[in-house]
Amino acid sequence: MIRRAALKGTGHYLPARVVENSEFEKWVDTSDEWIRARSGIERRHFAAEGEKTSDLAVHAGRAALENAGISAGDVDAIIVATSTPDYTFPSVATVVQAALKTGGYAFDVQAVCAGFVYAMANANALIVSGQADRVLVIGAETFSRIMNWEDRTTCVLFGDGAGAVVLEVQEGAGDNADTxxxxxxxxxxxxxxxxxxxxxxxxxxxxxxxxxxxxxxxxxxxxxxxxxxxxxxxxxxxxxxxxxxxxxxxxxxxxxxxxxxxxxxxxxxxxxxxxxxxxxxxxxxxxxxxxxxxxxxxxxxxxxxxxxxxxxxxxxxxxxxxx
Known part of the structure; x- marks a missing residue:
């Protein structure tokens, strides 16, 4: 038997403010039709003033723990994938750790849009190697804070939000029928x-x-x-x-x-x-x-x-x- 990292729970959080495509027409040369044709995007969420990436991450992480049916005390590690951290340091993950009151260790992964995949690979390696039994993996961003609002080709494409999963060790046979x-x-x-x-x-x-x-x-x-x-x-x-x-x-x-x-x-x-x-x-x-x-x-x-x-x-x- 071998150790596998199984998906036990999911959760997400979206800021309250919903920004429809038509809102961008007020300050850049664009339209709802142009944005939809270019990207398929119809709307996105923007964080409120004072609402930080860690705030989004905490909400998503808490939802994932609830969905998984485990307590924060059962978490061995937190990995947050983000390119829009609250601070240069400390990591968003440590801020989340303090808010959720988990033990273990916490760190960020920065691979921009590929960050969650990188974080999942890292979490998998921690579980497979026996360095953790349960890992909370979160992707959280406030990209509205780094937009050039005069560039119609980019500012209409991005939004804010957070999603999280709980990975837990599970024994497998070592073949592709494993969970x-x-x-x-x-x-x-x-x-x-x-x-x-x-x-x-x-x-x-x-x-x-x-x-x-x-x-x-x-x-x-x-x-x-x-x-x-x-x-x-x-x-x-x-x-x-x-x-x-x-x-x-x-x-x-x-x-x-x-x-x-x-x-x-x-x-x-x-x-x-x-x-x-x-x-x-x-x-x-x-x-x-x-x-x-x-x-x-x-x-x-x-x-x-x-x-x-x-x-x-x-x-x-x-x-x-x-x-």
Whole structure:
């Protein structure tokens, strides 16, 4: 028997303020029709003044613990994936740890939109190696704080939110019929860092900066790399696209999601979609989608899920998990 990291609970939180596409028409040259055609996004949520990334993360984490039926005291580790932390330091994860009153240890992972996939791979490694039995993994972002509100090509795409999962150790036989994470695949290529970045930082400008993106180039890389990483992870698990029950993709752009599914040969009725309601919430998008789909009763025991994401870095990866 071997140790597996099984999904035991999901949770999410969205700020109260809902921003419809039409609101952007007040200050940039855009329209609801243009945004929908470009991205599939209809609305997104923005954090309230004073509402921090850690606040969103705490709400989502608490919801995931409740869904899993475990107490905060049962958590051995917290991993938060974010690119919009409250502070330069300490980590958002330690702020969450204090708020939830868990023990163990806590740290952040920064891989932009691929952050949740990276965090899941790290949590899996901690559980498989015996360094933790239960890990709370959270993706949380307040991307509205780093938008260039004069750039119509980017400011309409992003939103704020948080999603969380509880992973718990479970014994498995060591084959792909096991419950839990069956395989992960992580990649990065820093030569593409100028395609998607924030033009500020502690050691460069001493400012937070704003997001800059070469949209066409990111789109091209996204479709190619997302399909490839998903197929690689499935291969590691000894599975194929025919075995996939649900793709839970990074919710960046409906066109990217559709093209990736087509490239994998997976029909869209097996793809979880929330981009229309949340926009691109970066590291929060996959756990948000997981939690929404779970709350809607989409998932069943023995379903095979593929999560895949790409973000600035470029960093990309995927996780294959059996429920």
């Amino acid at each position: 839990g994470i069956l395989a992960t695949d992580l990649n990065s290529d820093g030569t593409y860092r100028d395609l998607l970045y924030v033009d500020g930082g502690v050691s460069s400008t001493q400012t937070a900066g704003v997001l800059v993106m070469q949209g066409k180039e990111v789109f091209r890389h996204a479709v190619e790399k997302l399909a490839a990483t998903a197929e690689t992870a499935l291969g590691k698990a000894g599975l194929t696209a025919d075995d996939v029950t649900w793709i839970v993709p990074h919710q960046a752009n409906l066109r990217i999601i559709t093209r990736t599914a087509q490239k994998m040969g997976v029909p869209m009725d097996r793809v979880v979609l929330t981009v229309q309601d949340h926009g691109n919430t970066s590291a929060a998008s996959i756990p948000l989608a997981l939690s929404v789909a779970n709350a809607e009763g989409k998932f069943k025991p023995d379903d095979v899920l593929v999560m895949e994401a790409i973000g600035g870095g470029l960093a990309w990866g995927s996780v294959v998990l059996r429920l």
